[in-house]
Amino acid sequence: MGVTGKRGRGMAAYAVLVLGAALLAPSASMAAADTDHDGLYDTFETGRSLTNPRSADSDRDGLGDALEDPDHDLLTNRQEQTIGTHPRMADTDRDGIRDDREDADGDTLQNHYEYLAGTHPRRADSDGDGTSDAWENPDGDGLQNVREQTVGTLPRNPDTDGDGIRDEREDPDRDKLWNVTDFRARLDPRLADTDKDGLLDGIEDSDGDGLANAVEQALGTNPGAADTDRDGTPDGSEDADADGLPNLAELARGLDPTDPDTDDDGTLDGDEPLPVAAAPVVAGAPGCTVFPADNVWNVRVDGRPVRTDSSTLISSIGRSSTFHMDFGSSAGYGIPYQVVDASTTRRSVAFDYADESDAGPYPIPDAPLIEGGSDRHILLVDRDACRLYELWNARQTTGGSWRAGSGAQWDLASNALRPAGWTSGDAAGLPILPGLVRYDEVAAGEILHALRFTAPQTRNAYIYPARHHASSSTSASLPPMGLRIRLKASANLAGLSPAARVIAVALQRYGMILADNGSPWYVSGMSDPRFDDDVLHELDRFTGADLEAVDTTGFVNGP
DSSP states (O other): OOOOHHHHHHHHHHHHHHHGGGSOOOOTTSOOOOTTOSSSOHHHIIIIIOOOTTOSSTTOSSSOGGGOOTTOSSOOHHHHHHHTOOTTOSSTTOSSSOGGGOOTTSSSOOHHHHHHHTOOTTOTTTTOSSSOGGGOOTTOSSOOHHHHHHHTOOTTOSSTTOSSSOGGGOOTTOSSOOHHHHHHTTOOTTOSSTTOSSSOGGGOOTTSSSOOHHHHHHHTOOTTOSSTTOSSSOGGGSOTTOSSSOHHHHHHTTOOTTOSSTTOSSSOGGGSOOOOOOOOEETTEEEEESSOTTSGGGSOOTTSOBOTTHHHHHHHHOSSOBOEEEOOSSTTSSOOOEEEOTTSOEEOEEETTGGGSOOOOEEOOSSOOOOSSSSOOEEEEETTTTEEEEEESOEEOTTSOEEESEEEEEETTOOOOOOTTOOOSSTTSOOSGGGSBOHHHHHHTOOOSOEEEEESOOOSOBOTTOOOOOOOOOOTTSOOBTOEEEEOTTSOOTTOOHHHHHHHHHHHHTOEEEEEESSTTEEEBOOOTTSOHHHHGGGGGOBGGGEEEBOOTTOOSOO
């Protein structure tokens, strides 16, 4: 689409013919005589262009002297006369910039482009309308002259390359953004990755409103302004297709924010029920679900309202604290689980908190996997009985018997909770296994449940599905056990590796449940050598400011 080379010289010559009388009179130092009436003054011909002032076509090549370009700088003799540059020196002032690329009137348009635009190279506002020539748009294609100059299109032709696509909608750098969108987002339309961070400009979010630049282009919003229409509602929270769902909520659910009925079933997207996914399973026990599909661990919360005290609770945990995946590839870093079967030896366990523990016995292998650190959790899945066993602070005594702080058992096919006020292997009285990030799910591309997380201080209160608290504080600013937190729909997931994105999407759809006291925003998972720790650290970009507390009023297991 450029206008360089022979084609550019032809255009420049054409511009001169069109402009004609619009050009300035010669400088006072030049004589007014033009003997051959070719538009070049005699003194200019004899002193600079070295053409014959008595012949309009000195070399008789069919091209008039005024339109010749002896120094090949894309400026004709007549244009050089107007600008005051030398027609036989491509860089008259020897500053390293060719004469055609100089800006004689300081309006940011190069001399050559002024002629292409039909403006005067020595007048910054050729038509005197108060608008600089650089910001005029003579062809009405959405690109001002200076922007046409940047992308190399013709300012007096709305479709420079004649391909049926207007210049403002071309995408020369193939970043999924039109030229005009690149300019609106303050990006370079000649570079697919303007900031060189490895992300295409189309998936960047220049104005921080949660919408990728390419999405804003599709919506018709300005990627350089978080609130395009200045009505106080950010573009991500607008409802472009009037279907009852904000733009960001539609994107989080995989819906089209420009189509009110994405699946064309006659029901507006906003009236569609939240999808209920199949219940998750764990590797090694494919015949067992980790609780039914309608268990609150397994039901999405991206359509539920935000708690009225969300901001207070987020701040108490840590608005500026970063996410941390409390698991990874190192052996022992994370909470392991182990699949057992009916043949595994059942062992009795003595409990420090026997009054809130399930007596057992427990199917503990000879060499069970035990979480490192002080918590020493043991998680066991009996694939034959589809039953979950969890122990906290488990240790084997000198005589070979087992002791633990507390223990709990769950029927994985049931939605039953612990008795009210009872702990479990976890402080909140919750099962641990359903909240772990497990490698097999990440590798499969989708996590179908909420995750488990910790907070530094909690309240002496719990909400469904938690059954126990672990605090003496009554402060309403502190979070209760069982609090459901989700990653905001506006959180920018652009640039995340596929595995990190799987976790982030799960946090947007299912959220995470507060289960224990600990470091802020520490998310639990299993240790697995196949995890890429650098990829997990990509999630460190999120902080408490990217989260919100979900209103789970009336949100319980089952129908």
